[in-house]
Amino acid sequence: MLESLLFIIMSLITIACAIGVVFQKNPIYSAVFLIQTMVSLAVLYVLLHAQFVAAVQVMVYAGAIMVIFVFVIMLLNLNKNDMEDGKTKMPMQKPAAIILGLVLVVMIGVVMTRTIYQGAQGEYTPEVMDQIGNTQLVGKMLFTKYVLPFEIASILLFAAIVGAIILAKKQIIKEEK
Amino acid sequence: MTNAIIIAILAAIKIGIVIGVLLLVIAYLIWVERKVMAHMQVRLGPMRVGWHGLLQPIADGLKLITKEDIIPANASKILFVLSPVIAMIPALLSIAVIPFGDTITIMGVSIDMVITDVNIGILFILAVSSVGVYGILLGGWSSNNKYSLLGGLRSSAQMISYELSMGLSLIGVIMMTESLSLVDTVNAQAGLWFVVLQPIAFVVYAISAIAETNRCPFDLPEAETELVSGFHTEYSSMKFALFFMAEYANIITVSAVGVTFFLGGWRGPFLPPVVWFLIKMALCIFFFVWLRSTFPRFRIDQLMQFAWKVLLPVAIVNVLITGLVMSIL
Numbered sequence: 121m122l123e124s125l126l127f128i129i130m131s132l133i134t135i136a137c138a139i140g141v142v143f144q145k146n147p148i149y150s151a152v153f154l155i156q157t158m159v160s161l162a163v164l165y166v167l168l169h170a171q172f173v174a175a176v177q178v179m180v181y182a183g184a185i186m187v188i189f190v191f192v193i194m195l196l197n198l199n200k201n202d203m204e205d206g207k208t209k210m211p212m213q214k215p216a217a218i219i220l221g222l223v224l225v226v227m228i229g230v231v232m233t234r235t236i237y238q239g240a241q242g243e244y245t246p247e248v249m250d251q252i253g254n255t256q257l258v259g260k261m262l263f264t265k266y267v268l269p270f271e272i273a274s275i276l277l278f279a280a281i282v283g284a285i286i287l288a289k290k291q292i293i294k295e296e297k
Numbered sequence: 298m299t300n301a302i303i304i305a306i307l308a309a310i311k312i313g314i315v316i317g318v319l320l321l322v323i324a325y326l327i328w329v330e331r332k333v334m335a336h337m338q339v340r341l342g343p344m345r346v347g348w349h350g351l352l353q354p355i356a357d358g359l360k361l362i363t364k365e366d367i368i369p370a371n372a373s374k375i376l377f378v379l380s381p382v383i384a385m386i387p388a389l390l391s392i393a394v395i396p397f398g399d400t401i402t403i404m405g406v407s408i409d410m411v412i413t414d415v416n417i418g419i420l421f422i423l424a425v426s427s428v429g430v431y432g433i434l435l436g437g438w439s440s441n442n443k444y445s446l447l448g449g450l451r452s453s454a455q456m457i458s459y460e461l462s463m464g465l466s467l468i469g470v471i472m473m474t475e476s477l478s479l480v481d482t483v484n485a486q487a488g489l490w491f492v493v494l495q496p497i498a499f500v501v502y503a504i505s506a507i508a509e510t511n512r513c514p515f516d517l518p519e520a521e522t523e524l525v526s527g528f529h530t531e532y533s534s535m536k537f538a539l540f541f542m543a544e545y546a547n548i549i550t551v552s553a554v555g556v557t558f559f560l561g562g563w564r565g566p567f568l569p570p571v572v573w574f575l576i577k578m579a580l581c582i583f584f585f586v587w588l589r590s591t592f593p594r595f596r597i598d599q600l601m602q603f604a605w606k607v608l609l610p611v612a613i614v615n616v617l618i619t620g621l622v623m624s625i626l
Contacts, residue, residue, distance in 0.1 A: 148435075155428075171416065171417045176420070182424075182427070183424060183460075184460075187427075190438075191453055255416070255417060
């Protein structure tokens with residue numbers, strides 16, 4: 121009873137904040153709404169008995185990635201003209217965004233109806249998780265069943281970091297010449 | 298049903314006591330800091346209000362409440378008002394999982410001396426404190442002042458860098474206790490404190506904790522010689538006081554985590570557990586004040602290089618060594 125009430129409140133806040141991210145004109149406000157979206161999602165994870173994922177969600181997304189976002193937006197120091205210019209520069213952006221958004225909604229819809237709404241329960245129910253321990257279970261799965269996707273994802277991130285450093289370095293070397 | 302009500306009432310009482318004591322301690326920490334620093338510099342410090350200035354925090358509080366509350370004309374109003382709150386709330390929240398003492402029994406009801414023992418305790422603290430940086434960052438941006446903005450940017454860069462080594466320094470201890478709960482961590486130190494088993498981790502934790510709380514010698518976000526007073530240049534009245542209180546609340550939190558993880562928590566002979574906890578925490582806080590009156594400030598490039606080139610590798614090597622030793626033994 122209490123849980124479903126909390127779920128409804130938190131999901132409404134999450135959706136409201138997500139809408140705020142899209143419709144805010146000022147990028148800083150968008151970022152603040154995105155932070156709130158991340159934190160509300162963490163609460164939803166707690167309601168789903170995934171405390172470890174919730175803490176990591178706040179720590180990594182709200183605490184680290186979004187700080188960098190806000191940091192970069194502040195350093196760019198956009199004024200009003202810059203933001204309004206952006207609208208005319210990319211005329212294809214809106215239709216492309218609408219089409220891709222629709223594709224995403226359809227994909228999520230298909231996956232949801234095929235899996236979650238079938239009512240089938242996985243082998244790790246809340247009772248099993250409480251017995252083994254949430255963190256222990258996540259660790260075990262990451263290092264046994266999902267070790268390959270996990271490592272591939274980390275190598276992908278690593279490649280992105282190396283790429284970013286090389287791109288940044290090139291400009292510095294050019295400027296020095 | 299009655300059980301649930303008792304638990305709820307107990308939790309409410311515990312939260313009330315802890316928050317009350319915490320706010321009182323914060324007020325008196327400012328007095329302690331002024332007094333200790335004064336005596337280290339052969340001055341007297343506050344002497345006028347009450348015996349040896351003991352009522353000074355109350356006078357300061359009244360002064361701050363009655364001051365005019367100024368919001369700069371071009372400031373972003375909502376964020377300007379929200380920032381001190383964002384800074385303060387996480388600082389108070391993280392106290393919730395720290396155990397102050399052993400379980401005691403009053404009238405047949407056993408009471409844990411911790412507000413709530415969640416099984417991801419330390420992750421909760423790290424997560425909540427990582428949100429606290431937004432108070433400073435957004436406060437600096439929304440004031441529409443270049444000194445504030447620079448202070449905010451500096452602090453976010455600093456806090457992100459030192460958060461990593463702080464988390465990694467705790468991992469050594471977590472590996473040895475095999476639990477993220479702070480109650481388990483204290484129980485694991487019944488024989489030997491982790492400061493003996495993990496000395497490198499303790500040093501790394503101490504340094505990054507000082508940097509995390511923006512204290513001297515890492516107080517670059519509010520370096521008054523360069524940035525007026527950094528991110529809170531434009532703040533006045535109780536909003537300024539909230540930032541100030543958040544800083545001291547953070548000092549208390551990192552001291553409490555340090556005591557819990559490395560100095561045996563509430564464990565100690567003869568005296569009651571809560572007293573031991575408070576004594577150890579007071580020593581940690583004294584260390585903070587001592588540093589402030591001893592060391593000059595770092596330069597920003599030294600600060601970042603130290604974090605990424607010294608502290609982080611040392612913390613990672615410590616984790617590796619801990620893993621190696623544990624697998625051999």
